Structure formats: C-alpha cells, structure tokens
Amino acid sequence: MALIQCPSCNKRISSKAASCPHCDYTLAGRSQDDLEREQERARQRKKETLLSQSLLALLASITAFAYSVWVQPHPDSWQAQVSYAVMGGGVLWFLINRVRLIMVKRGR
Structure with missing residues (x-):
C-alpha cells in the first residue's frame, strides 16, 4: 500500500x-487518462482561484491609492494610515499570489 x-x-x-x-x-x-484529466481540471481551478485573488488584491490596492489621491487625508490621520496599510497589504497579497500561480503552473 x-x-x-x-x-x-x-x-x-x-x-x-x-x-x-x-x-x-x-x-x-x-482509467489513467481520466485521472490525468481530473488532475488537469484541479490545476486549472487552482489557477483560476489564484487569478481571482490576484485581481481582488490589485483592486484593493488601486482603491486605497485612489482614496489617498482624491481625498488627500492628512498624513498623520488614521484614514491615511489605513489607506497606506491597504495599499501595502494589497500589493503584498498580489505578489504572493503571483508567485503561487507560477508554482502551480510549474506543477509543484
């Protein structure tokens, strides 16, 4: 076994x-072909999920950036701090998802 x-x-x-x-x-x-097709479907579902998460992270970063540009909160205010945190977190989340997507595409 x-x-x-x-x-x-x-x-x-x-x-x-x-x-x-x-x-x-x-x-x-x-059959072995059925199993291989299912593995490819699972890999494709994983890619689609990672792409969706990447777009969501990018959207969060762009929204936070747009807020900080249009509203222009005082740099020491909590609104500015939250905006900067969401921008940074979104970019970090985006980069991590892109690395995960590369790993999935390589088959790891």
Missing part, C-alpha cells in the same frame, strides 16, 4: 482507496 495524491484535491491518500476521503472523488474504475 502506497500513498498517492488524489487527482481532484491533491491530498495524499491510500493507493487502495476506492474514493478520496477528503473530496469523495471516486478512484475505483477510472
């Missing part, structure tokens, strides 16, 4: 399991 990765959720499961205990994907009776 060896441990393999579920083609749907990518978690480790027993090679003798009829279905994945994590996502209930049925392994029994599936």
Whole structure:
C-alpha cells in the first residue's frame, strides 16, 4: 500500500482507496487518462482561484491609492494610515499570489 495524491484535491491518500476521503472523488474504475484529466481540471481551478485573488488584491490596492489621491487625508490621520496599510497589504497579497500561480503552473 502506497500513498498517492488524489487527482481532484491533491491530498495524499491510500493507493487502495476506492474514493478520496477528503473530496469523495471516486478512484475505483477510472482509467489513467481520466485521472490525468481530473488532475488537469484541479490545476486549472487552482489557477483560476489564484487569478481571482490576484485581481481582488490589485483592486484593493488601486482603491486605497485612489482614496489617498482624491481625498488627500492628512498624513498623520488614521484614514491615511489605513489607506497606506491597504495599499501595502494589497500589493503584498498580489505578489504572493503571483508567485503561487507560477508554482502551480510549474506543477509543484
């Protein structure tokens, strides 16, 4: 008995399991081509999720930047501090998601 990765959720499961205990994907009776197609679908879903999160992070950064430009709060006010924090957090979140997307595309 060896441990393999579920083609749907990518978690480790027993090679003798009829279905994945994590996502209930049925392994029994599936050909190797079916398993490979499911792995590709799971990878594509992961890419789409990361792209959506990247766009959300970019939107948060742009919104915070637009607020700080249009409203021009005093640099010592809490509004300015929140705006700067959201800008920085959004950019950081965007960069982390882009690195994760590169890792998924490479197949890790």
